[in-house]
Amino acid sequence: MRYTEGGFMTWGPRPREKMLQTITFLKCLECGAENSRPFMEWDFIFKVVGNEKCPRCGGSRSRIVNIYVPEKKESK
Amino acid sequence: MEKGLSNVFTAFLSPSAAGGENILSIIISFVWLLMFMVFFLYPSFGQRMQLSYMLRDLERKLNKLKSIKDEIRQTAIDTIKKVGKPDFDPTPEVDRLSEFFVIPPESMDPYGIVYKLEHILEIGELSYENEVKKLAPIAEEHQVKTLTNLVEIARGINTLYRVVRHYYLLGKKTSNIYLVLQIQMIMPQLVEIAEAYRMASVAFSQGQPIGDSIGVLVAAKLSDVENKKRYTVARDTMVEELELENRKVYVVRAIGPGGTVGRPGEAVKNLVESLPENPKMIITIDAGLKLEGEESGKVVEGVGVAIGGPGVDKYKIEEVAKQRNIPLYAFVIFESIQEAITPMRESIAKAADVVLQKVRKLLTEKVEEGGVVVVAGIGNTVGVG
Ligand SMILES: [Zn+2]
Numbered sequence: 001m002r003y004t005e006g007g008f009m010t011w012g013p014r015p016r017e018k019m020l021q022t023i024t025f026l027k028c029l030e031c032g033a034e035n036s037r038p039f040m041e042w043d044f045i046f047k048v049v050g051n052e053k054c055p056r057c058g059g060s061r062s063r064i065v066n067i068y069v070p071e072k073k074e075s076k
Numbered sequence: 077m078e079k080g081l082s083n084v085f086t087a088f089l090s091p092s093a094a095g096g097e098n099i100l101s102i103i104i105s106f107v108w109l110l111m112f113m114v115f116f117l118y119p120s121f122g123q124r125m126q127l128s129y130m131l132r133d134l135e136r137k138l139n140k141l142k143s144i145k146d147e148i149r150q151t152a153i154d155t156i157k158k159v160g161k162p163d164f165d166p167t168p169e170v171d172r173l174s175e176f177f178v179i180p181p182e183s184m185d186p187y188g189i190v191y192k193l194e195h196i197l198e199i200g201e202l203s204y205e206n207e208v209k210k211l212a213p214i215a216e217e218h219q220v221k222t223l224t225n226l227v228e229i230a231r232g233i234n235t236l237y238r239v240v241r242h243y244y245l246l247g248k249k250t251s252n253i254y255l256v257l258q259i260q261m262i263m264p265q266l267v268e269i270a271e272a273y274r275m276a277s278v279a280f281s282q283g284q285p286i287g288d289s290i291g292v293l294v295a296a297k298l299s300d301v302e303n304k305k306r307y308t309v310a311r312d313t314m315v316e317e318l319e320l321e322n323r324k325v326y327v328v329r330a331i332g333p334g335g336t337v338g339r340p341g342e343a344v345k346n347l348v349e350s351l352p353e354n355p356k357m358i359i360t361i362d363a364g365l366k367l368e369g370e371e372s373g374k375v376v377e378g379v380g381v382a383i384g385g386p387g388v389d390k391y392k393i394e395e396v397a398k399q400r401n402i403p404l405y406a407f408v409i410f411e412s413i414q415e416a417i418t419p420m421r422e423s424i425a426k427a428a429d430v431v432l433q434k435v436r437k438l439l440t441e442k443v444e445e446g447g448v449v450v451v452a453g454i455g456n457t458v459g460v461g
Pocket of ligand 1: 032058
């Protein structure tokens with residue numbers, strides 16, 4: 001019984017999966033540079049964002065090209 | 077007499093110390109005898125003990141389910157308040173909607189059951205969406221759709237919790253170890269699904285793309301070109317006409333970025349019937365359940381219609397394809413049931429480009445230049461515009 005009870009085999013704190021952060025990938029509509037930032041509410045793929053400055057050319061219009069949760073091994 | 081009896085015992089227990097008093101060993105032997113008698117006269121005693129262990133374990137997991145259920149309910153209420161700004165407390169309405177049910181049509185006479193099912197599901201969806209709209213008067217249309225998904229998740233976890241509680245209480249009431257055993261066996265999976273629901277509720281409360289969005293994402297990426305015509309063909313579903321590798325491609329998908337799966341079956345049917353010539357093939361792209369041990373984001377191909385769910389859309393596409401003798405090709409992106417409803421993983425998102433390449437290759441190999449092809453991206457379009 002104690003094997004299924006969770007006492008014996010799973011003693012100690014269980015490695016609980018943390019809520020991973022979703023990343024939004026943007027592409028500048030003026031110079032084409034791609035950059036990323038944490039997901040903000042109601043972002044969606046192919047949304048044109050008009051109030052975020054491009055870190056390369058300073059252009060203000062960019063388009064969201066992807067949104068996903070990076071795999072753990074690749075997150076920096 | 078008494079002395080004699082204990083002497084016998086002492087002698088029996090420790091013959092070497094014959095005659096010596098040993099109260100402790102007498103007590104221990106009585107306890108042993110008692111336990112032996114209990115097991116002998118009451119054979120189900122061991123089972124009863126096991127049952128109480130199992131019930132305790134179940135109770136703990138049931139409490140976990142309850143806490144997840146309450147958390148999702150709170151997320152739904154908070155999001156509706158934040159996004160929809162109703163001028164009343166939406167809590168009782170959310171509770172009412174999480175008890176909402178849909179009765180499937182009678183299948184004793186299966187004739188025409190697909191259309192009955194479609195009818196019932198459509199009424200259910202529409203009325204659900206309208207109810208949520210009333211709770212969120214200032215939310216945009218796509219947000220209303222996503223909120224509807226969120227309330228549906230609250231309903232799903234509520235149902236799960238109620239069913240598990242039913243079996244727990246029934247097992248407890250009837251002391252039926254076999255009933256308890258069955259629910260206890262599947263409990264770890266149920267808790268896992270509940271956890272997935274919890275993460276799904278977070279995704280829907282913010283409009284994030286989920287794993288199931290991958291089919292729609294592929295279609296969106298495929299039609300991400302200039303010079304295309306876009307129009308609605310069925311409720312929440314659109315067609316985009318474009319040229320690809322010198323072939324005429326009609327891309328069908330749900331209209332985003334609100335959470336909806338659209339009506340891909342109805343859309344493909346309407347589209348094919350309206351085209352001047354028969355398409356050379358219909359390609360469906362959808363997320364599919366992987367088997368344990370397979371990697372997420374793996375792309376596989378085959379024939380048939382890749383659409384999950386109640387089967388109405390699948391049936392409609394098969395019907396029209398059969399009538400007109402159109403080949404059906406399908407691409408499936410593997411993911412687990414948890415990944416399908418939680419925020420999209422990198423491995424799945426990256427699979428979109430793989431599918432795109434495969435679709436292009438299939439087009440150039442199997443369809444001659446100038447040919448017409450229908451591509452349908454299936455899935456929930458939450459977070460895909
Ligand atoms: Zn730029």
